[in-house]
Amino acid sequence: MAARLMQGNEACVEGALAAGCRFFAGYPITPSSEIAELLSRRLPQVGGSFIQMEDEIASIAAVIGASVGGVKAMTATSGPGFSLMQENIGYAAMAEIPCVIVNVQRTGPSTGLPTKPAQGDVMQARWGTHGDHPIIVLSPSSVMETFLLTVRAFNLSEKYRSPVILLMDEVVGHMRERVELPPPESLEITNRVAAHVPPEWYFPFEDPSTDVPPLAPFGEGYRYHITGLFHDRAGFPTERVDEIDAWIARAFGRIEQHRQDIISWEEDFPAGSRVLVVAYGATARSARHAVKLARAKRYRVGFLKLETIWPFPEEITERLARQCRRVIVPEMNLGQLALEVERVVGRQKVRRVNLANGEMITPQQILAAIEEK
């Protein structure tokens, strides 16, 4: 395909359509609005549906409903709307309903700085809904990566029957850059596994052959119960400890056991690197720039860009950090993913670089941290 100048939010739309998304419900909010705007035009052209809802609570509810109806569905929002969605994100996690939630982060808390970037929702993306729950969170750092990770978000969501959060930020969402999208036929697209038993034998939450039971769409003869309560294999409420334990083991296990499939990153780690810079999202751009500046000054620096941030990529972080004296974690927040890095590599090694005032962290700020003794 020809080179185009494309905005991050536009790439998210193209990725969603390429992945097979045919339903969007949302409420426009800066800096995510272009996603809703473009999908309102594009979805009807491909036989999909777009609904502008009354608020974000209704938006995620409609997305969950569409997904249960058998359609790949997503919503897009920013901090304030993401807060409103939390309850139903938990519902989707509990009922194991695939869906994609895009959060183009702006500076918070509250309405904060509507047009300015931040990475302040890292912990909310992981723990925003109450109760222990499995979740997958991806974070792109370029327009091209936004396209690819949106496709991946849908694939993982369908494969593992889980809500997946695409955690963008204002810089990446509004940034325009030159991209050449891969031809659609070259993309790997995961579709939902159809129920392979007749309705009377079907259990939506148990399948002896897999830890991800097929989700039969409503309206095709499969009648079952869905609830936010802990439920048995048929979906009906239960308080039996053995059934609750079984759900926990399977729901978390399906993510934990497939970490290798879910976690993606990019490393640029020359042998002998003594300092490691770990970054994600727009900040990864500043970080890579800083690493190049540092190498020009003969510092031995390695770089790790995380694409999956939850589940946290412990293995690769540990493996690279072990070879380094210091680990630098720049983030447009007051230190969120740094907590995970510290947990994995030890607090003494980690140097945080934080900014939460709506500005991007500059390469110079990261370079200064690299140059510290």
Add this chain to the structure above:
Amino acid sequence: MEMNDRYEIRLAGEGGQGLILAGLILAEAAAVYDGKNAVQTQSYGPEARGGASKAEVVISDGVIDYPKVIAADLLLCMSQEACSKYVYGMKKNGILIVDSVHVDRVPTSRAYMIPITKIAEEATGRRITANIVALGIIVGLTGVVSRKAIEAAVRARAPKGTEALNLKALEAGLAEAERIRAEAERGQSAPSRAS
């Protein structure tokens, strides 16, 4: 080094002046029609109109990591506030272009003071085409993208029905740049003085 061939452009003014569209057009000219790498970012306030607004474009033959301007090679100021705020964030030999219709205090004599909005009004009858006139001036003075590329990008991105109008504005900007260059060659004030 990849970073050294970055050409960094900052277009600053007020919301509603079309600076983000101008940045987009410039980036598209570079990325699509000239086949370089380009990244365009934007920064604006929550207001629908008014408030500070700026677009930044980084153009390079290499990979562009940090997507924002570090120190501008070219700064366009379409408001006094923008000029006062960004004039010190330039490279030593950076080029400063201000719209003298909106800016009267410039803390340097090394500036092109050009009545961009007035030129727009004369060329197209529409003050709102000042952003495209400015693009013509920028391209004419710096050659940061080719003339063919900027024309194609303006044609592609101008709102439907206004292509001819905007191309006329671009032409007026290019002509102004031509005039400035000719003057400079004759040894007259270059860049034109602030006073």
